[in-house]
Amino acid sequence: MDEQALLGLNPNADASYRQRALAYFEQLKESPDAWQVCAEALAKGVYSNDHVKFFCFQVLEHQMKFRHGTLNATQQQLIRETLMKWLQLQLMSAQPEKVFIRNKAAQVFALTFVTEYLTQWPKFFFDILSLIGLNPRGVDLYLRMLMAIDAEVVDRDIQHSSEETRRNTLIKDRMREQCIPSLVESWYQILHTYQQSHSELTCQCLEVVGAYVSWIDLSLIANDRFVSLLLSHMSVEVLREEACDCLFEIVNKGMDPIDKTKLVESLCQVLQTAGFFNVEQEEDVDFLAKFSKLVNGMGQALITSWTKLVKAGDVKNAQEALHALEAKVALMLQLLVHEDDDISTNVVGFCYDYLHILKQLPVLSDQQKSNVEAVMLAVMKKLTYDDEYNFENEGEDEAMFVEYRKQLKLLLDRLAQVSPELLLEAVRRVFNTTMQSWQTAPFMEVEVAIRLLYMLGEALPASQGAHFSGDSTKASALQDMMRTLVTCGVSEYQHTSVTLEFFETVVRYDKFFIVEPQHIPNVLMAFLDHRGLRHSSPKVRSRVAYLFSRYVKTLHKHMSAFIEDILSRIQDLLELSPPENGYPALLTSDDQLFIYETAGVLIVNSEYPVERKQVLMKNLLEPLLGAFKLLLGKLLLEQDEERQAGLADCLNHAVGFASRTSKAFSNKQTVKQCGCSEVYRDCLQTFLPALSCPVQKEALRSGVRTFLHRMIICLEEEVLPFIPSASEHMLKDCEAKDLQEFIPLINQITAKFKAQVSPFLQQAFMPLVQAIFEVLARPAEDNDQTAALEKQMLRRSYFTFIQTVVSSGMNEVMGNQELENIERVLFTIIQGAVDIPDPIAQKTCFIILSKLVELWGGKDGLVGFPDFIYKHIVPACFLAPLKPTFDLSDAQTMLTLSECALTLKMIHLKRGPEFIQYLQQEYLPSLQVTPDIIQELCQVLQQPDSKVFKNYIKAFFQRAKL
Structure with missing residues (x-):
C-alpha cells in the first residue's frame, strides 16, 4: 500500500x-x-x-x-x-x-x-x-x-x-x-451467560431481540424461559431500561387480538407480582420513562384488541379485553400525574384512546365515571406551570412544556366528548375555589384556573353564542364563571401569565359581554391601564394591543358612551416615535397598527353624526401628517445612512398607520358616508411627495404604493386626481422591481374605474410601456439569477397590464396610440407568445391576442389588423407549440396551448371562410402539412365545440413533434 x-x-x-x-x-x-x-x-x-x-x-x-x-x-x-x-x-x-x-x-x-x-x-x-x-x-x-x-x-x-x-x-x-431458531437460541445463551458479567453485551442483545421480534415467530421469544429471563433483567439496574424497551417491542408486535390480550395479561401479572406497578416507590426517572412507554404500549395493544374484537362481533372476548384494559387504568393514572412530564407524556396516547372507548360505550359504570374524573384531575394538575418556568426568557424546557400542554388539551377535549357535564362541573369547582382566594393563591394555580375556563370554549360542543344564550345549564355555568372572572378583581394579579390568561379569556368569550354589557367599562379599564396596554412587561403590552382590537371589533356597538374617553386615553400610544427620541416607546410600531385600527373602528362605527366622525378622524390622523412632513424634511437633509434608514422606517410607519385606520370602513360605512374623504385626501397630498425623495427611494415608494392600493378601494373615484402625479413620480429612474410593483396599481385602477381612467391611461400608456422596455433592455451579468428573475417577473407584469387594458373594454387606450407604437406593442406580444420559454407569460399573450382579434379582427376593426392576423398571429399559434421548449407534458404549458386553440377559434369566428381558405391554400401547405391532415384540422376548427378543437390541437402537435 x-x-x-x-x-x-x-x-x-x-x-x-x-x-x-x-x-x-x-x-x-x-x-x-x-x-x-x-x-x-x-x-x-x-x-x-x-x-x-x-x-x-x-x-x-x-x-x-x-x-x-x-x-x-x-x-x-x-x-x-x-x-x-x-x-x-x-x-x-x-x-x-x-x-x-x-x-x-x-x-x-x-x-x-x-x-x-x-x-x-x-x-x-x-x-x-x-x-x-x-x-x-x-x-x-x-x-x-x-x-x-x-x-x-x-x-x-x-x-x-x-x-x-x-x-x-x-x-x-x-x-x-x-436459522432464526438458532439465532434465538444464541440470544438466550448470551443473555443468560452475560447478565451478571457483561452488562453492555446483555443490553446489546436485548436491543437485537427488540429489533427482530417484529418479524419472527413470537412464540420463540414469548415463552416462559425467555420472558422470565427478560423479567429478571428488569430487576437489574444496568439492564432494566433495555429490558423494558425489549418488552415494549414484544407487546407492539402485530398478532391475533385474543393472543395479544393473553400475552399482555401474562406479562402484566408477572410485572405486578414483581412490584413494578408501585410507581411511587421508584426513584429512577430514566427507568420510569421507559416503563411508562411499556405501559402505554400494553394499554394501546389491549385497546387495539378490543376494537378488532368488537368489529368482529366477538362480545365475550371483547369484554375480557376491556376488563384487562380497565385493570391498567390505575397504573396509567399514576404515570399520568407523575411530576416528570416525560413520564406523563408517554402515557397520553393510552389515556386518549381509553377515553375514546368510553365515548363509544352506551352507559358508563361507576368505576369508569371515577376514572374519567381521575383523568380530569390529572390533566388539571399537570397543566400547572412549575416554579422553574422562565416567563421572561423562554428556552427549550419552556417550549417542551408548551408542547406538553397541547397534548393535555387534546385529553381535555376528549373528556368533554365523554362527559361534558362532569368536565364542566370539575372546572367550575376548581375555578370558583381559586377565584375566592386569588389574592393568596400561587400564580400557577390562578393561571390554570383561568386557563381551564379558556379551554372549555373549544372543548364543550356548543357554539360560543349558545354558551351565553341563558338556555342550558352549560351556558349558565360558563356565564357564572365569566361574571366571576371580570368582577372578582383577579385582573390585578401581579404575574404576566395570569394577566395574559385573563385578557385571552375575556376576548375568547367576548359574546358574554353582549348578554351582560354592564361589565364592559371595567374590562375596558383593565385593557387601558397598568394591567393591559401600560403593563410593565412589553410581552403583555404587545399581546394586549392585538386582543384589544379584537374586543372592540366585536363589542363596539356597546361602547358608544366611552368612545371619546377611550380615544383620549390611547392618545399617547398613537404617537409616532422618531428614531432620535432616545426613549423606548410603550408599543412597537406593529402593536401600534392594532391601536390605530381600533381607533378607526370606534370612530367609524360610532353613532355620532357625520360632522363629529369627521372631526375625530382628523384629530386621529392630522398629528401623523404633521410628523410626516417634518420627518420627510429631515430625511432630505440627513447624510448618515443609518439615520436615513431609521427616518424612512418612521415615515413608512406613519403611512402604515393611516392605511390601517381605513380598515374600519365597510360597504355599509364608506369613507364618503362617514365624511372622511377630505382627511384621506390630505393624507395622499402629504404622502405623495415622498415618492420623489431621492434617498431611501425603494422603502418609501413601497409604503406609499400600499397606501394608494387602499385608497383606490376606500376613496373610490376621489383618488383619481392623485394618480397621474403618483405615476409620474414612480416611473422616474425606476428598477425592474419598482415597475413590477407599480403595474398592479395601474391594473387595479384600470379594472375598477375602466372608462373613467381611459384619458389618463391613453396618456400614461406609452411612458409606462417605454419604461418597461428600457428596463428589460438593460444588460445584466449572465449568471445574475436575481436580475434574470426580476426581468421575468416584470415581463409577466407587462403582459398582465396589456391583458387588463384590453379585457376592461378600453381598446381605445391602445387604438389611439401612434401606429408605430401600436405595432411595437403588438410585436412584443407575438414575441412573448412564441420566443420566450415562459408558459405563464405565453398564456397571457395568447389571451391578449384572442381579445385583440375579438376587438379589431372583424369587418370594422382597426385598419390593417386583419393583415397582422395572417402575417403574425396565425403563425404564432403554430410556431409556439412546435418549439422544443414547449413541453406538452407540463400542466402550465397545456393551459397555454388551450389559449392558443381559443385564439384560432376566435380568428375563425371573426374572419370565417376566408381564414379556412388561407389555412388550406397558403399557410399549412407552407409548413409541409399533408392535404388530409389540413382537411381534418379545418373540419374540426369549424365545429362549434371548442373542447373538441382543444383536444385535436393537442394531438396535432404531439404528432408533429414526434
Missing part, C-alpha cells in the same frame, strides 16, 4: 497529505483489484493504526455496495475469507478494536450478508456462530452485525427500491426457514 498516502488518514495530517489520502481512496475504490491489498492487510492484521484499518474497511464496503456484480467468484470468496480471518484475529488479539472500527466492520459483514446469503453464503450465521462461540469479543461483533443487518433488511425508516424490498422479503423468509 502507498504508505505516504496512508499518513494523510491521521486526523492531524496537513491538507496536502489529506488530499493525497483522498485521491488514493478513490484510486483503490475504482481499481478492479487494488482493493485486494486492503483485504490482505485486514486478514493478516498488518496495520495497528486505527484510521488505516477503518480506511481498509471503507474500501471493502465500496466493493460490496457498488461493485459486487463486477467481482468474479474467486474475488467474492476472497472477501468472505478476509472477513472471517479478521474476525478470528479479533478473538485472539490482546485489545478489542475501537467502537468505530467494529461498527464499520459490522456494516461490511451486513452488506456481504445481503448480497450473498441467498446465493453464495447460505451458512453465514452458522459460520459466524461456530467461530465465535461465547467469546465476549466475538459476541459483541455478532450483535453489531445483527443490528447492521436489521438496518439493511428491516428498518422501515430507510427507503428501499422495489428490487431491494423484494430481496429483503426473500432474505427474511429464508432466515425464518433456516
